[in-house]
Amino acid sequence: MISVRKMQAVDVEAVSQIEAAVFSQPWSVQGFLDALSLENTIFLVAEENKKILGYVGMYVSLDEGEITNVAVTPEARRRGVGQSLIEKIKKEAEANSVLQMILEVRVSNDPAIRLYQRNGFLNCGIRKGFYDFPKEDAYIMIYRKDVELLTKDFH
Ligand SMILES: CC(C)(COP(=O)(O)OP(=O)(O)OC[C@H]1O[C@@H](n2cnc3c(N)ncnc32)[C@H](O)[C@@H]1OP(=O)(O)O)[C@@H](O)C(=O)NCCC(=O)NCCS
Numbered sequence: 001m002i003s004v005r006k007m008q009a010v011d012v013e014a015v016s017q018i019e020a021a022v023f024s025q026p027w028s029v030q031g032f033l034d035a036l037s038l039e040n041t042i043f044l045v046a047e048e049n050k051k052i053l054g055y056v057g058m059y060v061s062l063d064e065g066e067i068t069n070v071a072v073t074p075e076a077r078r079r080g081v082g083q084s085l086i087e088k089i090k091k092e093a094e095a096n097s098v099l100q101m102i103l104e105v106r107v108s109n110d111p112a113i114r115l116y117q118r119n120g121f122l123n124c125g126i127r128k129g130f131y132d133f134p135k136e137d138a139y140i141m142i143y144r145k146d147v148e149l150l151t152k153d154f155h
Helices: 010-024 028-035 082-097 112-119 145-154
Strands: 003-006 041-048 050-063 064-072 102-107 122-131 136-144
Touching: 003 082, 010 050, 010 064, 028 041, 041 064, 041 082, 050 082, 064 082, 064 136, 082 102, 082 112, 102 112, 102 122, 102 145, 112 122, 112 136, 136 145
Parallel strands: 064 102
Antiparallel strands: 003 041, 041 050, 050 064, 102 136, 122 136
16 A cells, blocks of 8 residues: 655655656755755655655745655556655645645656646746756646635536
8 A cells, every 4th residue: 555654864765766767867865865854844755565656845935835856666657656645745735834835847747747737736837948958948837725626616
């Protein structure tokens, strides 16, 4: 069974390995450790049989959360791991009085865009040339629970 819990320092080695396998400009081990040491961050891991399959990370400032990392190991994709992580970070956001979550995503990254859209994130703009390796624009996507509740009936 897949479960989602808070990331701890002992998880960072496994998390960094997924990060390095998935992204062209990966966060380092130290980057994750630094994030975990801050009070205004929420980092979660998804695991199954004690194996880490994915993670999500968010920086909180006042009532806004910025999601900085989302990844699932390639072998575990399309099994609901990403969905479980997003559901849990939404609950954590609410518990921490975060009213709005924002993230950037490569415009070509259909799997991630669909994951965010099915969880109520809306496409709110473009950052031109935001990414390197390869150079690409980013969509800015925003989630607000009040907007999700308002628009639910229209779908
Ligand atoms: C995006 C990512 C986290 C999705 O994780 P996942 O565990 O495979 O996602 P899930 O199995 O929970 O899928 C949930 C929903 O997301 C969407 N989705 C996920 N992968 C998809 C794909 N390859 N194509 C289309 N939709 C996809 C679907 O709506 C899916 O629901 P469904 O399976 O009922 O159709 C994963 O593909 C990943 O790690 N990608 C590389 C890292 C990355 O791009 N991170 C985002 C940076 S902004």
